[in-house]
Amino acid sequence: MFRIGLDIGGTKTELVALDAGGRELLRRRAATPHGSYADALEALGAMVMDAERALGAAASVGIGLPGLVAPRTGLVCNSFATPYNGQPLKRDLEQLLAREVRLENDANCFALSEALDGAGRGAHCVFGVVLGTGAGGGIVVGGQLLPGANASAGEWGHNPLPWMTAEEFPGPRCTCGRLGCIEQFVSGTALAADHARVTGAALPAPEVAAAAAQGDAASEASVARLEQRLARALAHVINLLDPDVIVVGGGLSALDRLYENVPRLWRGFAYAEEPRTRLVRAAHGAESGVRGAAMLWPAR
Numbered sequence: 208m209f210r211i212g213l214d215i216g217g218t219k220t221e222l223v224a225l226d227a228g229g230r231e232l233l234r235r236r237a238a239t240p241h242g243s244y245a246d247a248l249e250a251l252g253a254m255v256m257d258a259e260r261a262l263g264a265a266a267s268v269g270i271g272l273p274g275l276v277a278p279r280t281g282l283v284c285n286s287f288a289t290p291y292n293g294q295p296l297k298r299d300l301e302q303l304l305a306r307e308v309r310l311e312n313d314a315n316c317f318a319l320s321e322a323l324d325g326a327g328r329g330a331h332c333v334f335g336v337v338l339g340t341g342a343g344g345g346i347v348v349g350g351q352l353l354p355g356a357n358a359s360a361g362e363w364g365h366n367p368l369p370w371m372t373a374e375e376f377p378g379p380r381c382t383c384g385r386l387g388c389i390e391q392f393v394s395g396t397a398l399a400a401d402h403a404r405v406t407g408a409a410l411p412a413p414e415v416a417a418a419a420a421q422g423d424a425a426s427e428a429s430v431a432r433l434e435q436r437l438a439r440a441l442a443h444v445i446n447l448l449d450p451d452v453i454v455v456g457g458g459l460s461a462l463d464r465l466y467e468n469v470p471r472l473w474r475g476f477a478y479a480e481e482p483r484t485r486l487v488r489a490a491h492g493a494e495s496g497v498r499g500a501a502m503l504w505p506a507r
């Protein structure tokens with residue numbers, strides 16, 4: 208049985224088809240439509256049917272998207288960048304494709320892919336964290352995603368930054384409406400915003416990181432602040448979940464220094480003495496999300 212995964216982002220929608228062994232058979236990419244919901248739904252259905260035509264067989268369908276699917280109403284929530292926000296996408300797509308479709312938060316899909324055959328393979332408990340535009344998270348235990356009673360397990364980015372300093376308090380306004388969320392301190396967007404606040408220079412996160420690597424003192428200080436905050440935020444995860452592995456994805460995962468500096472720094476905050484939790488970079492890079500969406504269905 209082939210497995211199709213779709214990763215719906217604000218600008219593009221990716222599709223991948225995996226065979227039972229997890230091998231990639233085809234990949235498609237399309238601009239995420241931003242017209243009416245009906246058109247966007249049809250476009251999604253057509254992407255699946257085109258892929259099945261190319262595969263010559265029907266497939267299971269898993270979808271990753273920002274936000275979550277409310278367990279009670281079945282509506283897509285907090286998926287503001289997509290045309291599916293507030294809509295019963297699962298029900299409608301199931302009707303269109305005449306089969307059950309699985310939907311998950313995109314960071315959960317990332318965590319699942321990395322836990323099953325990526326950087327967290329073989330570990331019992333994996334926390335996947337995506338540090339890009341935002342800061343998403345997902346939890347996989349024993350090879351199974353932990354969805355949670357409210358479909359919000361792993362939404363650590365919307366907890367407040369722990370051990371805030373007087374300078375950090377109360378923190379920037381988050382997309383969720385609250386002040387001082389972790390996402391506003393440790394995402395790629397946050398690195399750029401923090402650097403701009405302190406230095407007045409508007410640089411995207413990769414340029415701040417590159418300037419730090421070339422010895423620019425102000426950029427170095429910005430990246431060091433990010434590392435220190437990430438260490439505090441992940442010490443919370445270690446205290447609560449005590450994962451074997453924390454896998455980092457998203458744009459900031461490219462920063463080599465994180466994997467040495469952050470575990471050194473979290474020792475000062477985690478309750479466990481000498482935490483053994485490993486911090487590692489995602490094995491599948493930006494492809495993890497779409498692979499994980501396909502893996503919402505087991506290989507058969």
Ligand SMILES: [Zn+2]
Nearest residue numbers: 365381383388
């Ligand atoms: Zn928030």
